[in-house]
Amino acid sequence: MEAINKFNGTVCPLNRVNVDTDQIIPKQFLKRIERQGFGQFLFYHWRFDDNGEKRHDFILNEMQYESSSILVAGENFGCGSSREHAPWALLDYGFKVIIAPSFADIFYNNCVKNGILAIKLEEKTVNEIMQNAEDPGYRLFVDLKEQFITDRKGLIANFDIDPYWKEMLLNGWDEIAVTLKLEKEIKTYEETKQGVLAIS
Incomplete structure (x- = not known):
């Protein structure tokens, strides 16, 4: 998993609330x-019509947002089913950071487990970012270590994150990597247990 510390990316404004996981990646x-490979199907029914042609009225199909790496959306982003494919699709498409007033709990956990920094900000700040993102090439600078975001327009916003998830993202660790950090202790335990079983 790729570590995140300081990140600078172009912002795509998805001004919709209650975006569910089936809309993010259809079943x-x-x-x-x-x-890998889910990014091509991200927001599929919004990006494409019934003939597989791009819809010109969807934000991600506008040239200025095609290479965005930061997604800003409305409240309750990622609601619906618990499918882990939703953050897989977002990450595979190229999004490293998602900003919203609120996230569905399971979706949020799936994001940070897979290397996506999900940031909760006040709705007023999210709306300001969405408005700023209407300008071509609008970018945000994200500092995970110091827990703030900023832009060239003077916006500065602090965000909270659980220390456990922060450490995981800063180091690029998934849960398997955390377990492997204790490999020596696990080996010692297994050897001790085998010794006890041999005696008994």
């Missing part, structure tokens, strides 16, 4: 067994 695309 018919969940047949893949690997984590």
